[in-house]
Amino acid sequence: MMRLPRFQYYTPRDMTEATQILADEGSDAMVIAGGTDLIPNMKRKQQTPKTLVALRHIESLGQIKNGSDLSLGAGLTLSDLVQNDKVKAEYTGLWQAAIQVATPHLRNMGTLGGNICLDTRCSYYDQNAEWRKAIDYCMKKDGEICWVSTGSKRCLATSSTDTAPALISLGAKVRLSSAKDEREVLLLDLYQDDGMDYLLRRPGEIVAEVILPQAAHWRSTYWKLRRRGSFDFPVLSVAAAAALTPDGSIEQARIVLGAVSSQPLVCEKVDEFLAGKKLTDEVIEEASLLCGKAARPVKNTDFAPAWRKRAIVRIATYALRELRGDNMSEQRRSIARHVF
Numbered sequence: 501m502m503r504l505p506r507f508q509y510y511t512p513r514d515m516t517e518a519t520q521i522l523a524d525e526g527s528d529a530m531v532i533a534g535g536t537d538l539i540p541n542m543k544r545k546q547q548t549p550k551t552l553v554a555l556r557h558i559e560s561l562g563q564i565k566n567g568s569d570l571s572l573g574a575g576l577t578l579s580d581l582v583q584n585d586k587v588k589a590e591y592t593g594l595w596q597a598a599i600q601v602a603t604p605h606l607r608n609m610g611t612l613g614g615n616i617c618l619d620t621r622c623s624y625y626d627q628n629a630e631w632r633k634a635i636d637y638c639m640k641k642d643g644e645i646c647w648v649s650t651g652s653k654r655c656l657a658t659s660s661t662d663t664a665p666a667l668i669s670l671g672a673k674v675r676l677s678s679a680k681d682e683r684e685v686l687l688l689d690l691y692q693d694d695g696m697d698y699l700l701r702r703p704g705e706i707v708a709e710v711i712l713p714q715a716a717h718w719r720s721t722y723w724k725l726r727r728r729g730s731f732d733f734p735v736l737s738v739a740a741a742a743a744l745t746p747d748g749s750i751e752q753a754r755i756v757l758g759a760v761s762s763q764p765l766v767c768e769k770v771d772e773f774l775a776g777k778k779l780t781d782e783v784i785e786e787a788s789l790l791c792g793k794a795a796r797p798v799k800n801t802d803f804a805p806a807w808r809k810r811a812i813v814r815i816a817t818y819a820l821r822e823l824r825g826d827n828m829s830e831q832r833r834s835i836a837r838h839v840f
């Protein structure tokens with residue numbers, strides 16, 4: 501049986517208290533929201549904080565504010581998002597991403613903030629402590645070498661959050677709070693392509709809020725491939741969002757790939773290619789091939805990298821067809837069974 505190590509547990513009631521505890525405790529402390537990722541990681545000794553600061557009693561983190569933008573508290577559970585009619589109707593890609601995370605039980609506990617800050621994943625890392633000890637660990641925790649690419653100077657673990665690609669495609673910002681100050685950044689700018697240091701979060705910062713711009717004229721969609729169709733982390737995903745003119749031309753598009761790099765991968769070339777065009781079959785084919793070219797999956801998750809690279813083209817085609825308004829329910833079912 502894997503047991504949790506001992507740790508101190510704080511239950512602040514507001515953000516001032518929470519950020520102050522984090523500032524006082526320093527780098528030995530981590531925040532915990534739903535705990536659905538952090539607790540298993542602590543049992544496997546991948547993450548070893550001496551202090552946990554729980555966010556679940558902070559009321560402001562559970563709020564939704566619907567003004568000119570839509571503001572989602574980072575403490576909302578994924579089930580809260582799935583049950584929200586506005587999210588479903590106007591930010592469909594986010595809704596589709598949230599409903600495909602894990603299982604209903606985990607979505608009842610797992611939060612938006614926890615999903616955004618989710619640890620990166622790798623087949624050599626997502627193992628118990630004994631397994632990892634047997635291979636002398638790896639660079640991400642306790643070791644020196646990267647087993648995915650022994651010559652690599654950095655960890656290549658994969659960003660596996662479902663909601664981040666969808667949120668980035670929708671132009672989301674995040675508000676970060678610390679004991680010192682508050683700042684707002686594009687969610688995209690929270691990530692960097694490094695499997696160990698994947699978040700550009702300053703020490704002591706808590707993600708307080710996710711802010712989505714108005715969705716007028718925008719359509720969005722999220723497609724995910726995973727080993728088990730019922731529930732699993734993504735091995736690749738495509739988030740696509742576009743602002744359309746009344747005649748169906750694309751004013752602006754944002755295509756973001758998930759689980760093929762240590763950060764959500766923005767496909768700028770595809771966005772440029774799509775601007776001003778209508779989603780004809782030919783345009784969709786060309787754009788999907790460009791998505792395949794952009795992604796460079798490595799051998800650190802389920803399915804061979806070459807197969808995942810080919811599969812991206814197909815999944816991107818499905819995403820763009822759904823954006824166009826095609827009924828893709830059959831393809832969604834076939835993906836769950838992996839019929840390619």
Ligand SMILES: Cc1cc2nc3c(=O)[nH]c(=O)nc-3n(C[C@H](O)[C@H](O)[C@H](O)COP(=O)(O)OP(=O)(O)OC[C@H]3O[C@@H](n4cnc5c(N)ncnc54)[C@H](O)[C@@H]3O)c2cc1C
Nearest residue numbers: 533534535536537538602610611613614615617662707732
């Ligand atoms: C069996 C299983 C299947 C899963 N499948 C998926 C899946 O398909 N897709 C997917 O995306 N995830 C999946 N997960 C992972 C996890 O359940 C979700 O990502 C969930 O949303 C994490 O949220 P949480 O609140 O539980 O995060 P926690 O475990 O509490 O925290 C995760 C990380 O985020 C940090 N954190 C949490 N909240 C904040 C905040 N507000 N500000 C700053 N840092 C914060 C924590 O310090 C920690 O580093 C799965 C987990 C399990 C156990």
Ligand code: SF4
Nearest residue numbers: 622638646647655656
């Ligand atoms: S990519 Fe390399 S360093 Fe990173 S977790 Fe995997 S084996 Fe470890």
